[in-house]
Amino acid sequence: MIELRTISKSFGDQNVLNRVNTTFQQGKVNFVIGRSGSGKSVMTKCTVGLLEPDEGQVIYDGRNFTEMSLKERKEIRKEIGMLFQGSALFDSMNVEENVMFPLKMFSQMSKAEMRERVEHCLHRVELNGSNNKVPSELSGGMQKRVGIARAIAMNPRYLFCDEPNSGLDPQTAIVIDNLIVDITKEYNMTTVVISHDMNSVIEASDTIHFLHQGEVAWAGDNSEIMTASSQTLNDFVYASKLMQRMRP
Amino acid sequence: MFRRLLVQEMGTMGNDSIGIVVLLATFMGAVMCLQTAHQVGGWIPIYTIGFTVRQTMILEFSPTLIPIILAGKVGSNIASQLGTMRVTEQIDALEIMGVNSACHLVLPKIIAGFFCIPVLVVMSMFLGIASGAGIALLTGVSSMADYQYGIQVDFKSYDVIYALTKTTVFALIMTSVSAYHGYFTEGGALDVARSSTKAVVYSAVIIMISNLVLTQILL
Numbered sequence: 001m002i003e004l005r006t007i008s009k010s011f012g013d014q015n016v017l018n019r020v021n022t023t024f025q026q027g028k029v030n031f032v033i034g035r036s037g038s039g040k041s042v043m044t045k046c047t048v049g050l051l052e053p054d055e056g057q058v059i060y061d062g063r064n065f066t067e068m069s070l071k072e073r074k075e076i077r078k079e080i081g082m083l084f085q086g087s088a089l090f091d092s093m094n095v096e097e098n099v100m101f102p103l104k105m106f107s108q109m110s111k112a113e114m115r116e117r118v119e120h121c122l123h124r125v126e127l128n129g130s131n132n133k134v135p136s137e138l139s140g141g142m143q144k145r146v147g148i149a150r151a152i153a154m155n156p157r158y159l160f161c162d163e164p165n166s167g168l169d170p171q172t173a174i175v176i177d178n179l180i181v182d183i184t185k186e187y188n189m190t191t192v193v194i195s196h197d198m199n200s201v202i203e204a205s206d207t208i209h210f211l212h213q214g215e216v217a218w219a220g221d222n223s224e225i226m227t228a229s230s231q232t233l234n235d236f237v238y239a240s241k242l243m244q245r246m247r248p
Numbered sequence: 249m250f251r252r253l254l255v256q257e258m259g260t261m262g263n264d265s266i267g268i269v270v271l272l273a274t275f276m277g278a279v280m281c282l283q284t285a286h287q288v289g290g291w292i293p294i295y296t297i298g299f300t301v302r303q304t305m306i307l308e309f310s311p312t313l314i315p316i317i318l319a320g321k322v323g324s325n326i327a328s329q330l331g332t333m334r335v336t337e338q339i340d341a342l343e344i345m346g347v348n349s350a351c352h353l354v355l356p357k358i359i360a361g362f363f364c365i366p367v368l369v370v371m372s373m374f375l376g377i378a379s380g381a382g383i384a385l386l387t388g389v390s391s392m393a394d395y396q397y398g399i400q401v402d403f404k405s406y407d408v409i410y411a412l413t414k415t416t417v418f419a420l421i422m423t424s425v426s427a428y429h430g431y432f433t434e435g436g437a438l439d440v441a442r443s444s445t446k447a448v449v450y451s452a453v454i455i456m457i458s459n460l461v462l463t464q465i466l467l
Contacts, residue, residue, distance in 0.1 A: 088338050090341075091333075
């Protein structure tokens with residue numbers, strides 16, 4: 001479980017996050033949704049420590065991440081996997097080396113054990129046999145799957161996915177969504193997904209956190225979002241004609 | 249992992265730069281020889297040709313111009329590589345994993361530069377002097393005996409120490425300035441290009457200023 005307590009972040013005069021309070025549940029796919037510029041990415045960066053919040057605390061299963069030393073943070077980060085919007089695979093490495101990288105850096109595994117773990121992760125994302133391909137030889141969907149394989153290589157307790165479906169066709173997007181859901185249940189992880197793809201939200205989310213103007217304007221379960229009374233949330237959810245047709 | 253990265257960087261900086269260094273040093277040594285030959289005559293002895301080529305290559309051309317030219321090749325490579333890694337979130341990915349990205353990415357480049365660039369500079373010194381001898385023989389502006397005497401006369405080994413000290417400092421400047429501009433790139437492809445340009449310009453300017461300061465201190 002990850003708790004955000006009164007997280008604020010400003011850039012100059014621009015207040016991006018304004019005392020955000022929310023909780024991401026373990027074993028669930030927690031979606032963070034909101035319009036572009038609502039602060040989703042900044043919130044995630046504050047959560048994983050890529051940005052320092054101006055105030056507030058980030059608590060990972062009772063451990064106060066914000067007040068930790070760099071060394072302690074490093075230990076927590078070994079428990080975090082992250083799938084980036086552009087996959088962020090290392091260009092100079094092939095698929096196998098990308099997935100093996102965190103194992104080489106932090107595990108005490110032998111080479112054979114690392115290979116076995118890489119094979120397991122690649123099998124899990126249905127990419128067997130792609131070990132020697134370099135990122136530029138992969139499609140967008142395959143790159144995302146390698147990104148997921150790398151993210152789960154160290155058996156993380158927390159998984160962050162930044163717009164996992166951006167740039168993917170609807171069928172591949174569903175494959176990635178299902179993969180994230182399955183992996184979350186399988187490893188009992190706390191998964192946080194940033195998205196503004198309503199299709200993914202409906203398909204894959206357990207809980208939803210709607211960010212608006214730097215605040216969590218609405219939070220609830222998947223089943224509640226279609227009938228929520230919040231006007232700003234409804235404006236966001238029913239922005240497309242497809243969603244308007246689905247409106248109960 | 250670190251050793252592998254270091255070897256990789258040494259390959260990029262060292263092996264991949266041999267061609268340009270050979271080309272530059274060979275032609276500069278030959279041109280220096282012909283230009284000096286054009287000036288000598290009358291009361292200036294012929295062996296001055298060899299002497300001037302040696303002094304120019306050891307004191308200034310190899311230790312200063314080669315790092316400046318390498319700043320264009322290696323420096324822009326470092327800045328654009330790190331800049332691209334930054335804008336494609338590869339550096340963020342390292343940080344999330346708990347890897348010290350600066351240490352992991354920048355340190356091997358600085359160490360590789362520290363070792364490879366002085367080797368390239370020494371190679372360029374030899375090549376420049378040798379190509380000067382070659383062109384002197386080919387064009388007949390100096391006999392081999394005069395040239396040989398010229399490159400040996402009044403030789404001070406301290407000049408080589410001075411040259412290598414400068415080179416080492418310039419290598420550190422070039423790699424660290426380029427790495428700084430690449431590592432702190434923000435934005436997209438245009439910003440990567442801007443960082444790459446800045447890396448080359450700043451490296452060249454800082455190398456020139458340091459050249460003056462070091463020369464004043466060391467000579």
